[in-house]
Amino acid sequence: RTVYVNGSYLPEDQASVSIFDRGFLMADGVYEVTSVLDGKLIDFAGHARRLQRSLSELDIENPLSDDEWLTIHRELVRLNDIDQGMIYLQVTRGAPGDRDFAFPDPAVTKPTVVLFTQNKPGLADTPMAQKGLKVISIEDIRWGRRDIKTVQLLYPSMGKMMAKKAGADDAWMTEDGFVTEGTSNNAYIVKGGRIITRHLGNEILHGITRAAVLKFAAEAQMEVEERSFTLAEAADADEAFITSASMFVMPVVELDGAAIGTGKPGPVATRLREIYLDESRKQAI
Ligand code: PMP
Numbered sequence: 001r002t003v004y005v006n007g008s009y010l011p012e013d014q015a016s017v018s019i020f021d022r023g024f025l026m027a028d029g030v031y032e033v034t035s036v037l038d039g040k041l042i043d044f045a046g047h048a049r050r051l052q053r054s055l056s057e058l059d060i061e062n063p064l065s066d067d068e069w070l071t072i073h074r075e076l077v078r079l080n081d082i083d084q085g086m087i088y089l090q091v092t093r094g095a096p097g098d099r100d101f102a103f104p105d106p107a108v109t110k111p112t113v114v115l116f117t118q119n120k121p122g123l124a125d126t127p128m129a130q131k132g133l134k135v136i137s138i139e140d141i142r143w144g145r146r147d148i149k150t151v152q153l154l155y156p157s158m159g160k161m162m163a164k165k166a167g168a169d170d171a172w173m174t175e176d177g178f179v180t181e182g183t184s185n186n187a188y189i190v191k192g193g194r195i196i197t198r199h200l201g202n203e204i205l206h207g208i209t210r211a212a213v214l215k216f217a218a219e220a221q222m223e224v225e226e227r228s229f230t231l232a233e234a235a236d237a238d239e240a241f242i243t244s245a246s247m248f249v250m251p252v253v254e255l256d257g258a259a260i261g262t263g264k265p266g267p268v269a270t271r272l273r274e275i276y277l278d279e280s281r282k283q284a285i
Helices: 022-026 044-057 066-079 154-165 208-219 231-235 267-283
Strands: 002-005 008-011 029-037 085-092 112-119 133-139 170-175 178-182 186-191 194-197 223-226 239-244 248-255
Touching: 002 066, 008 066, 022 085, 029 044, 029 267, 044 066, 044 085, 044 208, 066 085, 066 112, 133 154, 154 170, 170 231, 186 231, 186 267, 194 208, 208 223, 208 239, 208 248, 208 267, 231 248, 239 267, 248 267
Parallel strands: 133 170, 133 248, 194 223
Antiparallel strands: 002 008, 002 112, 029 085, 085 112, 170 178, 178 186, 186 194, 186 239, 239 248
16 A cells, blocks of 8 residues: 655555654644545545644644645545545644653644555445444543544544444443534434434534535435434434444444334435435545
8 A cells, every 4th residue: 555654655664653743642633534435535625624624723734735635635546546445644743852742843843744545345335324333322531622633532442342342333422411423423313304413512523424414414305403412312213323424324223222213224314325425426526
């Protein structure tokens, strides 16, 4: 695999970053994941916009222009011959010569940029979409700026392991009794034809797929309510689903061991998945 590090395209085993990199020492960095379908980028503009916002919130200067980001994404797709898969990008505050809590002088320490591809043939036609996911609920004990897409993913990673241990696929996190989001996705329920998903704020990541799906849902005259919902409401919902750049729209059929609705992927989630895949493929660049 060919990867990109700080201006160079290299074989992955020749790519390296400093042990003093603040991404490594302090999780001082942000990332994006963009899906590739038919060799094209899904919602690149949305990911570029959120990257800029995450960097600004952390006072890291964006090291590249949107055009430069796009060129690197396309070049990696070409070099690695990706038809379906993902591109991961990470920007950290860089590697000052020492470890220090204070941010280094940005005139001296430049951000570290890393991108790599993941080849996922069949990403859009995964059998998981017919089966649906089982989720468990866990307490959301992450920090208070979940709207910034940082690389500090230890708790979501632990949540995923708790789910696996319980024989489930993922975990929905709750705070003050309300669902925030999944470990790596936004959470939705459907009740009486209405799609309900938590409103934006510092408590959740502002999903790029979420924004697209809500727009497509409105265009299809579906009713959408952006508000928090409880686990009890989720348990009583007609259906549930999640969205993310790599899962698109994925039905959720079980919560804490109990079936949601019929226990099978519901019509709203199934329809939204089709619309999302169709529309985003049409708009891919
Ligand atoms: N919430 C969290 C915590 C996530 O990690 C992700 C995916 N990285 C999402 C939501 C979904 O965001 P997107 O649709 O932009 O992939």
